[in-house]
Amino acid sequence: MPDSIHAIPEVVILRLPLYVRVLTQLKDEGTEVISSRELGDRLSVTPAQIRKDLSYFGRFGKQGRGYNVSYLVGELRQVLGLDRQWNTAVIGIGRLGRAIINYPGFAPEGFKVVAAFDADPAQVGRQFEDVAIQSIGEMQQTIRERNIAIAIVAVPAPQAQRVISELVSCGVKAILNYAPIAPQVPEDVRVRNIDPVLALQTMTYHLKVRQDEAGS
Amino acid sequence: MPDSIHAIPEVVILRLPLYVRVLTQLKDEGTEVISSRELGDRLSVTPAQIRKDLSYFGRFGKQGRGYNVSYLVGELRQVLGLDRQWNTAVIGIGRLGRAIINYPGFAPEGFKVVAAFDADPAQVGRQFEDVAIQSIGEMQQTIRERNIAIAIVAVPAPQAQRVISELVSCGVKAILNYAPIAPQVPEDVRVRNIDPVLALQTMTYHLKVRQDEAGS
DNA sequence: TTTCGATTGCGCCAATTGTCACAATTCTAC
């Protein structure tokens, strides 16, 4: 294991999917080779950062030339584990949960919703896009049987921590959370929050300075 | 300007809304005082980090006691500019755009959708939740007149960069982007991307290691 | 009033993250 000696910074992992996205787009546009400078321009990142990030995982480029787009995107997909299908479950099949099940953006990227759970007995049994809604009681068994590694949480905020804790006890190690809370999980479990309000609130600080100046 | 000498790290600004969220919840639960340790436990952040973050903006706590929750949340809201209403516009009134206009989570936090734009003439004039859809041609004027500082982009990916550039030329300085692209904007414009696929792709790296180990 | 446990704010240091700069290499053109 030659490259597992150096731990790879988490920030690097966070940037890789961005690289994959832009490289995929370049590939579709027919670009065969790209330099770290051009890629950096597209991503508003310095060329040095791109080169260093990539160097954690191998030597993918050629001096004087750049990176072969197809090759690089393939290598990065493999590094990230995007070269396989990931089964997911959605929990909370309300308005948002249904939208998630119907969202056509997941499947092409290898994320497949194979199970759906809701606490409301009236929902159980209904079908959306080949997925039948199951009761919460069936969750643990289904997660095991269907090899579900990723859960998507779309329950109301007051229920979210409880649901997340239950998912953790079912062995789920990755959670995409849409509820507006700060979930607590053991450190071997990853959570990403989708939270547009939080995102807006991180921008107003800068707008405020501008607005205050204008007013004074 | 006593505290504008030291620039405030962007990471700190990114954490403040989280603090606000948890503090608001504590306030609703009736907690009057909280220590940095307890707050840190709730957020999976070290107490030292919380104290340091807060110290950029003032001395809000009392030794031996902690922070008064109501007071602190009020101060932080003021720091972030959450003590006022922010007018926003949604661009792209398809399935997602309509869901955003109907989303009840924005208004209580002071973000009000006051305008909606779509390129499709068939959409123009239709009404959602007191917001009438306008044509793209009216965008610049409406943004000025209605003092819109924040735009929410929900157009298809191929159109997104063009729409974002146009918003920038209308003077918008903050953009919440839902399209799966890496937008390019001048450095005085802030963009936050809502991108569940990217979020999932940052987690599979760690799952992969686990899965590979299990298989070997 | 005094003592004591608790907790902040912050100086200082440690760890992490980002950038520079350059030798090594590749490709092209002649």
Add this chain to the structure above:
DNA sequence: GTAGAATTGTGACAATTGGCGCAATCGAAA
């Protein structure tokens, strides 16, 4: 085949960010 332009990968350094530890202070209790 050689010269020159382009660009990588990386070691060394710089900047940023996080955390320790403690003096100062607060509130409670005796």
